[in-house]
């Protein structure tokens with residue numbers, strides 16, 4: 001098998017997905033520019049692509065939400081099927097409603113059930129959508145979720161650690177609430193859950209810090225471009241402890257969890273831990289926190305960050321991630337549109353871009369493939 005230098009979709013088939021009754025699109029591994037009127041189905045199409053990577057896709061939608069609803073009722077099943085190039089060579093990926101439980105999604109690699117970690121390794125993905133426009137000024141948890149997705153694209157095990165941490169945290173909280181109500185709980189089980197949180201949490205913090213260092217290094221080394229440079233920092237209890245010995249940090253976190261049982265039980269949530277970490281960003285040239293920058297500057301910072309991460313991953317992993325930029329071009333001036341086209345070409349990734357008019361992608365020239373989208377139909381052109 002020939003190893004691909006980029007993860008790419010070479011054929012995409014949809015059945016009963018959002019406003020697509022059926023679609024069969026053959027592509028090559030170059031960037032894909034989707035154009036068509038509002039409501040045509042461009043975002044739905046890139047959402048289908050995002051379902052091929054790890055996680056819940058770019059709208060975090062459940063299986064029921066994406067099943068096609070039409071005048072004639074609901075399609076009984078939905079599916080996204082792809083032929084793809086990956087670091088392991090060509091593969092088939094398929095995801096869709098589990099026939100035994102349509103509210104759940106099932107993903108298969110070469111026809112066999114696969115794991116999130118495997119998907120993250122084979123099909124790393126970065127996306128930016130209009131939902132991220134207010135990321136810097138919005139809730140802390142959205143920034144952390146965004147950053148964790150970046151980490152996952154470079155460290156496939158990050159999602160598994162995060163899930164293990166969340167599961168142990170939820171279970172611990174249940175026990176703490178029982179304690180708070182004066183009910184008896186198994187204290188050795190509580191110790192074990194806190195040990196799991198400390199172990200998974202430390203691994204999460206380590207993965208985040210190493211991703212942050214790689215990303216900041218890439219940003220620092222990049223020549224000046226149309227996108228401003230960001231100075232990034234992670235501020236969190238465990239990330240702060242990791243300057244020390246890792247085992248010591250894990251033990252201290254476990255100790256801290258034990259000490260804060262009563263407080264956490266009363267608060268209804270764990271008050272300390274990697275779920276509370278903050279991603280901080282400053283606009284370097286303006287020496288200003290990202291949240292205080294203009295809307296356009298905030299978006300440009302985010303694009304610069306995504307592009308730097310894509311470039312770092314392509315180099316480190318030997319294959320560029322799939323990069324989705326939903327409605328990015330419409331809000332960029334022509335310099336930045338050219339800068340985006342140049343950066344995507346330099347990363348060598350299969351980027352997916354959407355816009356209402358083909359003209360928005362002029363800067364991309366001949367190096368991309370065009371797909372026209374209209375009323376749930378998409379054709380090359």
Ligand SMILES: Nc1ncnc2c1ncn2[C@@H]1O[C@H](COP(=O)(O)OP(=O)(O)OP(=O)(O)O)[C@@H](O)[C@H]1O
Pocket residue numbers: 017018019020036037038039040041042043044045065066067068069070356
């Ligand atoms: N489950 C579903 N079944 C059928 N149609 C759906 C479903 N979910 C969304 N749609 C339809 O898909 C259309 C929206 O498509 P999409 O969000 O991809 O638009 P778009 O091409 O990105 O447009 P815009 O430029 O406005 O963002 C809407 O008409 C919406 O009603």
